[in-house]
Amino acid sequence: MLDFAIQTARDAGRLLAKRFGRKIEITNKSEIDLVTESDLASERLIIDRIKTYYPRHSILAEESGASEPHDRAAQIDWRWIIDPLDGTTNYAHGYPCFCVSIGLEHKGRLEIGVVYDPIRDEMFAAERGQGASLNGRRISVSRTMNLSAALLCTGFPYDVRQRNEFARHFANFIMAAQGVRRDGAAALDLAYVAAGRFDGFWEEGLKPWDVAAGSLIVEEAGGRVSNYQGGPLSIYSPPIMASNGLVHEQMMSVLQA
Ligand code: IPD
Ligand code: CA
Ligand code: CA
Numbered sequence: 001m002l003d004f005a006i007q008t009a010r011d012a013g014r015l016l017a018k019r020f021g022r023k024i025e026i027t028n029k030s031e032i033d034l035v036t037e038s039d040l041a042s043e044r045l046i047i048d049r050i051k052t053y054y055p056r057h058s059i060l061a062e063e064s065g066a067s068e069p070h071d072r073a074a075q076i077d078w079r080w081i082i083d084p085l086d087g088t089t090n091y092a093h094g095y096p097c098f099c100v101s102i103g104l105e106h107k108g109r110l111e112i113g114v115v116y117d118p119i120r121d122e123m124f125a126a127e128r129g130q131g132a133s134l135n136g137r138r139i140s141v142s143r144t145m146n147l148s149a150a151l152l153c154t155g156f157p158y159d160v161r162q163r164n165e166f167a168r169h170f171a172n173f174i175m176a177a178q179g180v181r182r183d184g185a186a187a188l189d190l191a192y193v194a195a196g197r198f199d200g201f202w203e204e205g206l207k208p209w210d211v212a213a214g215s216l217i218v219e220e221a222g223g224r225v226s227n228y229q230g231g232p233l234s235i236y237s238p239p240i241m242a243s244n245g246l247v248h249e250q251m252m253s254v255l256q257a
Pocket of ligand 1: 083085086087088089154155156157158183184185186187203205206210
C-alpha cells in the first residue's frame with residue numbers, strides 16, 4: 001500500500017504542477033480560505049484511484065469530507081486521509097511551495113504517510129516501523145540541541161484573526177529561536193522537520209488531512225510529535241508540535257510562557 005500511496009501522490013502532484021501558474025478558477029471557502037480547480041481535480045484523481053484499488057476502504061478528504069457517515073466509518077478498519085493540495089494560497093499566487101499529502105490509518109492508527117512536492121520532485125514517505133525516506137533515501141531529524149540554534153516553522157490558521165494567543169507565541173519564538181519561517185504548507189513543514197531542514201514546527205487549528213501523513217513521517221524519522229502540553233497528538237484535535245525531540249521541551253516552555 002505504500003507503493004500505491006507514493007504513485008498516487010506523484011500522479012496528483014504532477015497534475016498540480018502541470019496546471020501551476022496557469023489561469024485557474026478560484027473560489028473562497030471563507031474570507032481568506034481558498035479552493036481552486038486544481039484542489040478539486042487532484043482530490044478526484046486520488047479518490048478515484050482509491051475507489052478502484054481499495055473499494056472497501058473509507059476516505060476522509062479535505063474538499064469532499066468523509067466517504068461514510070461517522071457510525072459506518074467506525075466499522076471500516078482502513079481510512080485514507082487526504083489533502084489534495086496543501087498550500088492552496090501559495091498555489092493560487094504562483095508561489096511554488098505546495099504538496100499532496102496522503103495518510104492511511106488502520107483501526108485509528110497511522111500506518112502510512114506520503115507527502116509529495118512536485119516542484120522539487122521530492123517524495124517524503126513513511127511506513128510505521130520502517131523509517132522515513134526522501135526519494136527512497138533514509139532521512140532523520142536534525143541534532144540541534146538548543147532552541148537558540150534552531151530553525152523553526154509555523155503556520156497561520158485561516159481563523160488567525162480570531163486567535164489572540166497566536167501572535168504572543170509567534171513573538172516569543174522569534175525571540176527564542178535562531179529563525180522562524182512560515183512557508184504555507186503544513187504537510188511540507190512537517191516533512192522538512194523529518195528531513196532535518198527544520199528543527200521544530202508548531203501550529204494550532206490544523207485539520208487531520210494537514211497532519212496525518214507528516215506526523216507519521218516525523219516520528220519515523222526519529223522526531224517527536226505531540227500537542228502543546230507534550231501529550232499524544234490526535235490528528236483530529238489540534239494543536240500540533242513536532243520537533244527533532246531534542247528541542248521539544250524548550251518549545252513547550254515557550255508555548256506555556
Ligand atoms: C493550509 C496550509 C497552511 C496552514 C493552514 C492550512 P491548505 O492548508 O497547510 O500552511 O497554515 O492552517 O489550512 O488550505 O492550503 O490545504
Ligand atoms: Ca492543508
Ligand atoms: Ca488543501
